[in-house]
Amino acid sequence: xxxxEKALIVDDEYHIRKYMGLVLRSMGxxxxxxxxxxxxxxxxxxxxxxxxxxxxxNMPVMDxxxxxxxxxxxxxxxxxxxxxxxxxxxxxEQAVDGGALHYIRKDTPRDELIALLSxxxxxxxxxxx
Amino acid sequence: MPETxxxxxxxEAESSWLQTxxxxxxxxxxxxxxxxxxxxxxxxxxxxxxxxxxxxxALAQYDSFAPDLVxxxxxxxGMNGFDACRELHRRxxxxxxxxxxxxxxxxxxxxxxxxxxxxxxYVLKPFRQKEVVARIHTHLQIRLLFAHQLTLVTQLSRxxxxxxxxxxxxxxxLRNPLATIRGLSEFLLDGTVGPLTxxxxxxxxxxxxxxxxxxxLVNDLLDLATIESGExxxxxxxxxxxxxxxxxxxxxxxxxxxxxxxxEFERGPDAPLIRVDATKARQVIDNLLSNAVKxxxxxxxxxxxxxxxxxxxxxxxxxxxxxxxxxxxERDRLFTDFGRLSTRTTGGEQSIGLGLAICRxxxxxxxxxxxxxxxxxGGCEFCVTFPNLIT
Numbered sequence: 084x085x086x087x088e089k090a091l092i093v094d095d096e097y098h099i100r101k102y103m104g105l106v107l108r109s110m111g112x113x114x115x116x117x118x119x120x121x122x123x124x125x126x127x128x129x130x131x132x133x134x135x136x137x138x139x140x141n142m143p144v145m146d147x148x149x150x151x152x153x154x155x156x157x158x159x160x161x162x163x164x165x166x167x168x169x170x171x172x173x174x175x176e177q178a179v180d181g182g183a184l185h186y187i188r189k190d191t192p193r194d195e196l197i198a199l200l201s202x203x204x205x206x207x208x209x210x211x212x
Numbered sequence: 213m214p215e216t217x218x219x220x221x222x223x224e225a226e227s228s229w230l231q232t233x234x235x236x237x238x239x240x241x242x243x244x245x246x247x248x249x250x251x252x253x254x255x256x257x258x259x260x261x262x263x264x265x266x267x268x269x270a271l272a273q274y275d276s277f278a279p280d281l282v283x284x285x286x287x288x289x290g291m292n293g294f295d296a297c298r299e300l301h302r303r304x305x306x307x308x309x310x311x312x313x314x315x316x317x318x319x320x321x322x323x324x325x326x327x328x329x330x331x332x333x334y335v336l337k338p339f340r341q342k343e344v345v346a347r348i349h350t351h352l353q354i355r356l357l358f359a360h361q362l363t364l365v366t367q368l369s370r371x372x373x374x375x376x377x378x379x380x381x382x383x384x385x386l387r388n389p390l391a392t393i394r395g396l397s398e399f400l401l402d403g404t405v406g407p408l409t410x411x412x413x414x415x416x417x418x419x420x421x422x423x424x425x426x427x428x429l430v431n432d433l434l435d436l437a438t439i440e441s442g443e444x445x446x447x448x449x450x451x452x453x454x455x456x457x458x459x460x461x462x463x464x465x466x467x468x469x470x471x472x473x474x475x476e477f478e479r480g481p482d483a484p485l486i487r488v489d490a491t492k493a494r495q496v497i498d499n500l501l502s503n504a505v506k507x508x509x510x511x512x513x514x515x516x517x518x519x520x521x522x523x524x525x526x527x528x529x530x531x532x533x534x535x536x537x538x539x540x541x542e543r544d545r546l547f548t549d550f551g552r553l554s555t556r557t558t559g560g561e562q563s564i565g566l567g568l569a570i571c572r573x574x575x576x577x578x579x580x581x582x583x584x585x586x587x588x589x590g591g592c593e594f595c596v597t598f599p600n601l602i603t
Binding site: 096098099101102105106108109168169189190191192193194196 | 389395398431
């Protein structure tokens with residue numbers, strides 16, 4: 084059974100939200116919610132209770148690392164994957180320390196992106212069931 | 213219209229910066245008569261002069277006067293000219309004023325000692341006026357040139373760093389939208405959002421291939437910017453090179469099926485692990501293989517071999533293509549930035565000529581070598597050596 088039916092995409096760029104939405108849909112995610120900065124993302128997380136969050140790192144108002152910590156403090160089990168433009172060591176460390184499942188560069192080729200995300204979700208599914 | 217740097221430099225060169233008038237000279241001699249003769253010769257040249265009657269006095273005056281050149285008598289009461297010159301260099305290093313000795317001591321031992329002490333020239337007493345003027349003029353000009361070069365180098369490296377930062381920022385901002393275009397066109401192509409007519413499919417495929425080419429280009433530019441900005445760091449770990457080659461061969465073979473290119477990999481006996489940055493080494497291998505495919509005619513066979521040098525334990529990767537080889541007169545450009553050659557790809561593939569420059573920088577940061585040799589029976593062999601530094 085796929086435990087990931089609802090996903091939240093938090094990114095300040097519309098084209099990334101749209102594209103990632105298609106990626107998730109093609110993996111069987113049925114409901115996609117969107118938010119365009121970290122603060123909106125935290126609010127949407129509370130109201131929508133998604134099974135998975137894709138979270139951009141560099142955003143206005145509240146950045147992704149802050150939002151990651153905020154969401155994890157609301158739900159220590161939240162499945163969050165960070166989206167980055169530049170995977171600097173510092174960002175990766177902050178993301179891993181903050182409890183992100185993974186960090187993915189936005190320019191990763193689509194098929195690789197799908198394989199990576201599917202792998203993560205499968206692991207998470209198995210851990211839960 | 214803003215002046216270009218070239219125009220500005222030319223204008224400056226013509227007007228001011230080689231101008232020695234107004235430069236400051238400290239005359240050090242214990243004989244008042246000698247000092248006043250020198251003053252009489254040098255004043256008309258427009259120099260600003262100060263006098264000292266001993267080395268000690270000269271050193272005391274040095275800071276407040278800040279001379280460009282010191283004319284030192286060698287034989288002085290108290291500290292001699294050579295020791296005073298050494299003291300100047302000890303205190304001020306490369307910033308020290310130019311020192312010219314002026315003395316009656318004319319044995320070659322004394323002359324050599326003067327040069328060793330840090331002097332740049334030697335005028336013998338009794339001196340000819342024109343000679344003194346000419347030598348001082350020349351040494352002041354050399355000093356000005358030197359200072360100017362230093363300023364130029366600093367300015368240029370700042371400008372270059374700014375260019376690299378700009379390049380990297382621009383490329384970053386291009387990369388994600390391009391990757392989105394590429395990804396969205398893939399969704400269109402595979403029918404996720406509904407069927408396409410053959411003509412629509414052809415157009416979308418063109419969008420896909422073009423955006424793919426641009427993503428590659430932008431990534432190459434970013435790699436180069438990273439290398440140039442000095443942020444390029446190796447993350448080395450013991451690695452089985454043959455595995456990296458294997459992965460790269462499989463991927464490249466898949467991507468080149470349309471061109472019917474075969475890739476043969478002679479894996480050879482298992483080589484020991486070697487310390488490399490696996491991601492970057494893979495980038496080199498990918499690049500060599502995709503180049504081999506790009507420049508070989510459709511239906512070619514690319515041969516890849518991995519060997520261990522029995523003597524040095526270096527691991528050597530060889531890639532043999534069936535392309536036209538490297539034109540002899542363009543060989544120098546092969547591994548340089550934007551050094552694309554006149555050779556054309558055989559399937560319309562794109563190239564901006566950064567791939568091999570990046571390869572060279574990655575290989576060299578591993579203390580390895582990369583070279584290309586034309587083969588006698590046509591085609592080219594690229595050979596990369598990764599030395600086995602730490603086991």
